[in-house]
Amino acid sequence: MLRASTTFHPLSTHAKSQGLWYPDGNIVIKVDNTYYKLLASRLALYCGYFEKVLQNGAEDAAGASRSGETVDGCPVVNVTDITASEFETFASYLEKPLDHPVANAKMKTILVILRVSDVLSCPSLHDLAKARLRSLWWSSPIPRRKDNIDILLRMSDQHTLDAAMAIFLARRYKIDHVLKRAFYDILCKVSDWDNAESRTRLRLPLSDADIIILFQARSALLRRWRELLMTPPNGNEPEPACIACATVREYGEAERPWRREVADKFGPREPNDFFWEIENVVLPWIEQLRTEGRWCHSCLDDRQHAWEDVRELWWQQLDELFETGESA
Ligand SMILES: [Zn+2]
Numbered sequence: 001m002l003r004a005s006t007t008f009h010p011l012s013t014h015a016k017s018q019g020l021w022y023p024d025g026n027i028v029i030k031v032d033n034t035y036y037k038l039l040a041s042r043l044a045l046y047c048g049y050f051e052k053v054l055q056n057g058a059e060d061a062a063g064a065s066r067s068g069e070t071v072d073g074c075p076v077v078n079v080t081d082i083t084a085s086e087f088e089t090f091a092s093y094l095e096k097p098l099d100h101p102v103a104n105a106k107m108k109t110i111l112v113i114l115r116v117s118d119v120l121s122c123p124s125l126h127d128l129a130k131a132r133l134r135s136l137w138w139s140s141p142i143p144r145r146k147d148n149i150d151i152l153l154r155m156s157d158q159h160t161l162d163a164a165m166a167i168f169l170a171r172r173y174k175i176d177h178v179l180k181r182a183f184y185d186i187l188c189k190v191s192d193w194d195n196a197e198s199r200t201r202l203r204l205p206l207s208d209a210d211i212i213i214l215f216q217a218r219s220a221l222l223r224r225w226r227e228l229l230m231t232p233p234n235g236n237e238p239e240p241a242c243i244a245c246a247t248v249r250e251y252g253e254a255e256r257p258w259r260r261e262v263a264d265k266f267g268p269r270e271p272n273d274f275f276w277e278i279e280n281v282v283l284p285w286i287e288q289l290r291t292e293g294r295w296c297h298s299c300l301d302d303r304q305h306a307w308e309d310v311r312e313l314w315w316q317q318l319d320e321l322f323e324t325g326e327s328a
Contacts, residue, residue, distance in 0.1 A: 020091050027054070028071045032084040035071055036091060046094060048121030053077055081119050090116035094125060102128040107136070107162040114173055130175050137166045139180035139326075142275050142315045155272070160189050164204045179324040180315075183214065188273045190218045217321035221274050221314065228310060229266065229282075232258035233299030245296040261289070275311060282307050 017036045025037035027050075043050040054077075069076040079087065089112045093100045102113065102125065110129050117126035145151045153159060163182040170178035186204075206214075233242070265285055271277035286304050289295055319326050 017088065020088065020095065025072075026074055028074045028076045029079060029087070030069075030076050031079045031082060031087040034084040034088075035076070036087070037072060037074060038091070038095070042095075046122050046124055048123075050077065050120070079120075082116050086112050086116050089113070090120070090122075090125070094122070102132050103135075105129065105132050107165050110136075111165060111169060114169055118173070126173075130173065133166060133169060133175055134177055137163070137170075137178040137181040137185075139177045139182075139324075142311055143181060143184060143273075144279070145273070145276050151273075151276070154185060155189065160186055161204065164206050167210070168205055176326055179326070180318055180322055183210075183217070183322040183324070184318060187214055187218050187221075190214050191270055191272055213322060217318065220321055221318075222270060224310075224314065225271065225274060228306060229262050230259060231303075231306070233295055233302050242296055242299050245294060245299050257294070261294070274314065278307055278311055 015033060015035055017034055020036040020038060022037055022039065025039055027038055027040035027043065029036045029038060029043075040050070040054055044054050045051075082090075089109060093102055093105070093109075093113060102110075105113065110133050113125055113129040114133075117123075117129065145154060163185045166178055166182040169175065170182065186206075204211075233245070271281075283304065286300050286307070290297060290300055316327070
């Protein structure tokens with residue numbers, strides 16, 4: 001005997017999901033105006049949400065409930081807090097993990113999985129999506145760009161948008177070891193933002209406070225960068241520590257010839273990616289100076305070690321500059 005509220009109704013073809021309609025399904029999930037016929041035991045196993053609804057028939061915060069409606073002989077559960085497209089993405093990753101491994105998911109998908117798995121209480125997919133986000137923005141090692149394609153990719157507008165999204169997700173879902181790398185990748189672009197237009201064009205989902213943090217961190221790094229670049233071999237001591245090189249030749253003033261050396265090489269150049277620049281411009285330049293004979297090896301060793309050591313230090317300090325609340 002059917003309850004009064006129960007209705008059968010034949011679905012029009014477009015209301016049935018194409019991919020998520022199992023002939024042996026025993027529950028129908030309705031999101032927006034689309035119906036998905038799935039396996040109740042599987043949904044209940046992975047999603048606390050469905051477990052609760054199937055056990056109690058209770059309605060709760062996200063609006064999932066047994067509707068009293070029946071389709072194809074299966075009870076219908078309404079889910080109202082997410083869109084059909086979001087549910088489809090989520091369910092594809094849950095139902096067909098071999099075709100849709102979270103480990104390959106792009107940022108847009110990670111966003112959807114984190115959001116839906118939060119609404120439907122699905123810790124398995126939530127954890128996988130968190131791990132995927134961490135792997136994309138892993139903040140422990142100093143970032144190293146693989147090749148020119150990698151550099152172009154990381155300087156693209158899409159990458160900047162993805163980084164801003166990573167910042168949002170890391171905060172929203174408390175995912176550690178993401179913020180620093182995501183902030184840093186945006187920082188590499190900040191030098192392009194002299195005009196407000198490019199920032200507006202990107203419509204970055206960042207607060208004004210975040211933008212200020214980015215600019216301040218960039219100028220702090222730039223200050224450290226210039227100071228280190230201008231520091232002559234063997235420091236600023238008045239007495240030349242070296243009798244073998246230009247330090248002595250120019251009246252014992254190391255600073256002037258070194259500054260000229262720096263100006264010749266760098267001019268007004270400002271790095272986009274400080275760590276890339278150290279690795280690919282500064283250290284090779286010091287190697288080049290060794291062949292030119294104006295500075296002795298001991299002096300240049302001194303500069304080389306200073307630059308090598310500062311990488312780890314600067315990367316650690318970025319946690320504070322970006323206010324991540326973490327330490328390396
Ligand atoms: Zn020397």
